[in-house]
Amino acid sequence: MTDRIAILGSTGSIGTQAIAVAQAHGIRVTALAANTRVEELVRQARLLRPELLCIADESRYSALKEAAAGLGCRLLAGMDGLCEIAQHQSTGTLLNSVVGMVGLLPTLTAIAANKPIALANKETLVAGGALVMSAAAERGLPIYPIDSEHSAIFQCLQGNQQKQLKKIILTASGGPFFGKTKAELAETTVEQALNHPNWSMGNKITIDSATLMNKGLEFIEARWLFDLTPDQIEIVVHRQSVLHSAVVYQDESMIGQMGVPDMKIPIQYALLYPERLPCPTKPLSLTDYGTLTFAKPDYDTFDCLTACIRASEIGGSAPAIANGANEAAVAAFLKRKIPFLRIGELVAESIEKIPSAPLRCYDDVVAADRSAREFVAAAIES
Numbered sequence: 001m002t003d004r005i006a007i008l009g010s011t012g013s014i015g016t017q018a019i020a021v022a023q024a025h026g027i028r029v030t031a032l033a034a035n036t037r038v039e040e041l042v043r044q045a046r047l048l049r050p051e052l053l054c055i056a057d058e059s060r061y062s063a064l065k066e067a068a069a070g071l072g073c074r075l076l077a078g079m080d081g082l083c084e085i086a087q088h089q090s091t092g093t094l095l096n097s098v099v100g101m102v103g104l105l106p107t108l109t110a111i112a113a114n115k116p117i118a119l120a121n122k123e124t125l126v127a128g129g130a131l132v133m134s135a136a137a138e139r140g141l142p143i144y145p146i147d148s149e150h151s152a153i154f155q156c157l158q159g160n161q162q163k164q165l166k167k168i169i170l171t172a173s174g175g176p177f178f179g180k181t182k183a184e185l186a187e188t189t190v191e192q193a194l195n196h197p198n199w200s201m202g203n204k205i206t207i208d209s210a211t212l213m214n215k216g217l218e219f220i221e222a223r224w225l226f227d228l229t230p231d232q233i234e235i236v237v238h239r240q241s242v243l244h245s246a247v248v249y250q251d252e253s254m255i256g257q258m259g260v261p262d263m264k265i266p267i268q269y270a271l272l273y274p275e276r277l278p279c280p281t282k283p284l285s286l287t288d289y290g291t292l293t294f295a296k297p298d299y300d301t302f303d304c305l306t307a308c309i310r311a312s313e314i315g316g317s318a319p320a321i322a323n324g325a326n327e328a329a330v331a332a333f334l335k336r337k338i339p340f341l342r343i344g345e346l347v348a349e350s351i352e353k354i355p356s357a358p359l360r361c362y363d364d365v366v367a368a369d370r371s372a373r374e375f376v377a378a379a380i381e382s
């Protein structure tokens, strides 16, 4: 287990829960980075006294300087600041919970500096999975998944041989629009899409959860993390979010990981691996739930999910294109520039219209991401 962590995305949902887990187990937090929330970041710094403090939005740097005066932290800003934390000598494990493609360069930087990664930034693996996994494998560095489904699969693989794995069951909550048709979703408002039944999360991932893009991203993430082919991943809708995912071995034994829907459990497993110590969460009572349900996903209604599986089959830059198109489309939806269902259409169109190219280096990923964002911008204008 790790004794020191640096947290990118410390004021978000994963970041704040990671701090709670670190405090419960005496893990020192050596660096904190937030995107825009200076006040919350400085409040965390007062409590944790990290060596490094970074605001990703450079326009807030002067506000950070003023608010953090006298704290004794070295102050950083922008992508340079995130990457400095990623490779700093004080960094033990890098916990990356930033949102979006912006997390890729810090992840690659940390790997190059021999830092183990606790990864909650799924877009990193979707866009640059080939680069991240090969760089980590070259150095023998672990990537501990924090996404609850991927943590579940990682936990189910312990003590067994990965080569005897037949397939995985990736569970999905189904999002707030489970059971709805496209006709019923045509008029969906931003407020409706931001209202998730089981998890409280940031705006981007909540919209991804409503469109099932989140599950599509997780499908691609699972492929990279566990070296699977697309036909080895079965997505199952499980409304209660109690079975966090499962694996099936060659002997048809299915092993799953269950727990209350609380991200502190996967966060703690990533930080304390392979230890299992008391966690600041609630116990799971199966009899309180009584019934757990399972259903097939609706691929006709949720275009994002279908598009991600297609992107995964195409390979090369297609997943990075799907991710970039989605980031741009979600931002446009949140600004009320496009209707809800247009998000899925734009993701699907982006991988059909933009040719896939091989991803050899970081710049190739950035180029694929940019082409997708430009495609979406042009489609919205026309």
Ligand code: MG
Residues within 6 Å of the ligand: 147, 148, 149, 218
């Ligand atoms: Mg998840």
